[in-house]
Amino acid sequence: MARPMTMAEKILADHAGLTEVVPGQLIECDLDGVLANDITAPIAIKTVREIGAGVFDPTKIFLVPDHYSPNKDIKSAEQTKVTRDFAHEMGITHYFEQGCMGIEHALLPEKGIVGPGDLIIGADSHTCTYGGIGAFSTGVGSTDAGVGMATGRAWFKVPETIRFEVEGELPAGASAKDIILYVIGKIGVDGALYCAMEFAGSTIRNLSVEGRLTIANMAIEAGGKAGLFEVDDVARKWLEGRTERPYREYHSDPDATYKQVIKIDAADIVPQVSWPHLPSNTHPVAESRSVKIDQAVIGSCTNGRIEDMRAAAEVLRGRTVDPNVRCIVIPATQGVWLQCVHEGLMDVFINAHCVVSTPTCGPCLGGYMGILAAGEKCVSSTNRNFVGRMGDPTSEVYLASPAVCAASAVAGHIALPSDL
């Protein structure tokens, strides 16, 4: 019998061909997939070319131009061209052309390209998102991704696991985003450095898969290597008919060893806002109402899924955005966009005077489609509020849930839907 292990340890052990692993152990693993985007793929491709042996499996490489695409300028056009040409040359099956694409971390789970039990690396820090459906996925740099594309393998240091047990009912107006902002506020931006974060408890079991993906997405904002959720009936139902390949469920042993178990009472998680310039700088919305805003962004790999669009639309229905605010709504994938059309949410957004954009990362990383001028303030459903993240270095980003972003857009200052 192997020693009792956490789900992170089990996934890594299986992919290393070992019966057990211990935290701190350095292992080499077989990968189920390697991801890169238009910013990181060109450098990874250079690495693949330098190694000179092609790619290990053209069906297990995922190339998603999403950061500056549709092409923002000539340089971005060159970057997507390098990515596109490589995809065609190597016969990569999961290359997503503009028009079929979406933000990578929303797209891959939605299309069933990543699934439970997978070990995935991606040249993007929010690759940790797929832990929401029980995969061990983690962000790496372009060199790791390039070597992964060439060999199908990567080295890992087995992380310790911190378990977060969230119990009880969330207060009115609080969502998955508020849970993760609250956790980061509690433990800090390096509170889970080098660790896997495992989420459990009744509050978590009651979350939708979309909500779990939101939480896993921001594990990196606490320094985490991965954010993991066990597969349960909610996840199984969501995965039905979606996954490309058979998947494998991993569950932590009840007597597994954790670095720490942190118990959280859901009742404490009132709607949160992370003030500039760190995601850990959290305050209740109730203490943030004096912040006047110039822009609201609703979208990104954190909160650009259909449930997020519904939450924003519910607030915006029959209302209009404050005339001094630009409200930018970006469904994360073509699939989400189409669903918004079917459900009539586009009418709601446009009637409320929102800008609605084709799927792109755009403003989330200060790329384009909503850059901030000096001194401007933005409330955003994205995941980072670092200095200069969305534009001028003197601009400010406040992180919040889609519902709070929508309410703030209407109010002209940070607000709760119930304030309207």
Next chain:
Amino acid sequence: MKFNGTVFRYGRDIDTDVIIPARYLNTSDPAELAKHCLEDLDTTFVKRVKPGDIIVAEENFGCGSSREHAPVAIKAAGVSVVIAKSFARIFYRNAINIGLPIMECPEAVDAIHEGDVVDVDADTGVITDETTGATFQAQPFPPFIQEIINEGGLVARTKRLMAQKNAEA
């Protein structure tokens, strides 16, 4: 490997957005990236840094995105080694993979001042502050990582392993 240079000292949680802002990510040319290194944190850095100089910072250096452009920009700006209390994990991997020497040494970080001249022996992990005369011992890398560094980075190691595999086949 030995390094000697003047220290630029920064605080904790130096993130990849200030190391190299996203507005410059539409290129991956190291020389181009180096021109904007740390621009949003310290506009004088690029003007003052000389080849061999050393960055000393508090906890969680390099947090944020996975962009390899961050260690690449630092290396191309001429920095020989980054000494911090701790590194964000993706930055840590990336630095090793692209050959930017990094060291974790909280005691050294606490004692070294901006502008000190510091000598680093990467093989032994000994850090000497020549301005004050104090010496510190940094944690050496585990052997597996040392192997990657000794081989000249992850790409060189992979090339050797692939060639070995082909020869055996």
